Amino acid sequence: MLQEKVPAVTDEGVTELAPESAHLSLAPAASTPHSNEPDQNIENIKVFLHERELWKKFHEAGTEMIITKAGRRMFPSYKVKVTGMNPKTKYILLIDIVPADDHRYKFCDNKWMVAGKAEPAMPGRLYVHPDSPATGAHWMRQLVSFQKLKLTNNHLDPFGHIILNSMHKYQPRLHIVKADENNAFGSKNTAFCTHVFHETAFISVTSYQNHKITQLKIENNPFAKGFRGSEEGDMRVSRLQSKDYPVISKSIVRQRLVSSHGHFAGKLGAGVLPGHPQAIPHYQYESGTPLPGSDPPDPLVTPLPSTREPGVLYHCFKHRDSARPLELGCKRPYLDPAPPPVPEEHYFRPAPSYEPPLLSHSYCGEALGSRDACMYGGAEGEAAAAGGGGGTEDLPPPPPSLNCNMWASMPPYPGYSVQTVEAVSYQPFTAHFASTATAMMPRHPVPMATQLPPPASPDLGAYSSPPAHRGPHSSSSSSSSPPAPSSRDRPPASLYQRKPGSPPLPARDFPAFTPPPIRDPSYQYHLGLSGAGAHWTDS
């Protein structure tokens, strides 16, 4: 069930070849070439989270993502299906992962609880999809996979992975930036959209806390197959659902047996070993444990009075200002009372189980581009990522350490202290991109409103109304749009200048800025700052 074989735009190595022109020919019907205003199309872009059902399973249990010094991939991996792009326009797709709140968590009594205040925000990094920039046709052609994105807890990570603090809650966000215009980045009105799928929020950990999550990972991640019990998962599954859970994983068995009876290992899976360490004798999934299908209290949100999360929020706005990108951070798009997430969504009845309507939360806007030129200009950082073809991550890049540009960190929001110099960005490009991106990407609004330095320019304000889109919500991948089948190929990554040699960092630092708590955007929207702020203050 999980591994789809759907062709995807992988962020892995790849193939190359077809120049975009080629892709164009493949362009899905979706767009008419001369569709109206290509420029404005960004607002029409729709993004569907792939394997949303799987994400929801994790979410209901309280998704945890392992972070390691070397970098760990996320699972489920972040894959999306995109529609509505102008096939000829070039876009950059990137992800950033922002703090969902300013708490630190602990896992006690089988549930997540707030354990204090969050660590200061880390330098944020962006993970730019290696195919970027690529045409809309390319992105729409197949699933866009961010599976190579890695998370690390090493603040000095030289690989460009996204740096996170353990035991903190985060929200990944997808940003689609129009790169087209005249020349890749020189454009002046760089339009972009931000999509937030709530079910992708997670708590970072150095080792799994909730057994249920461990099991979900094992059962669904092909790389963890070795830990699965025998196939019949039934037993196990049923067990899981029912609160007792002697789940035996093969691994355990293996470990126990292997040493003594190696040959058995393979076969044991199904059996239940009493006394299995992981069996969780101590506590059963206590009452709090959500059962699938039943109403799952959102584990990640539990302590907080948050509202239930819709799947995705979708909002768009634009700013126009060609002013300095550096002032970033603070454009608080949110300030404007945004229309609540689309009402129509309610119609949507996703799948089988209960599902909150998903809202696609997206922000769209036009950013300034003046310095864009710089953004990619020296893009070395990209090199690897997009680069060559292959392996982005593979090579441990020369310790990048040095190409770091320091960014002045911005004071995030109250509560976050600014770190002095911690942010390290890799290249000019990076830096710029980062800053630009940051500027463009609205971080969350809420609390900041108050404290953030007023956006220097008024520009931010212009806010276009969110597209009333409707249900992107159908479940991610499956239903809606037909993904185009194709082999995985990627455009030459060289569109931008990426210098070979540069660190292969897919992720870029951006000024630490305020991580906006993102809990429930819809909520925020409704409340506006004040509400949210209040809400957030931590107790």
Place this chain on the structure above:
DNA sequence: TCTCACACGTA
């Protein structure tokens, strides 16, 4: 809490 070598799996 976190880190590591490990067996075992994917690709």
Place this chain on the structure above:
DNA sequence: ATACGTGTGAG
């Protein structure tokens, strides 16, 4: 075959 993604459990 190689390279690398998994969770494990000792430390």
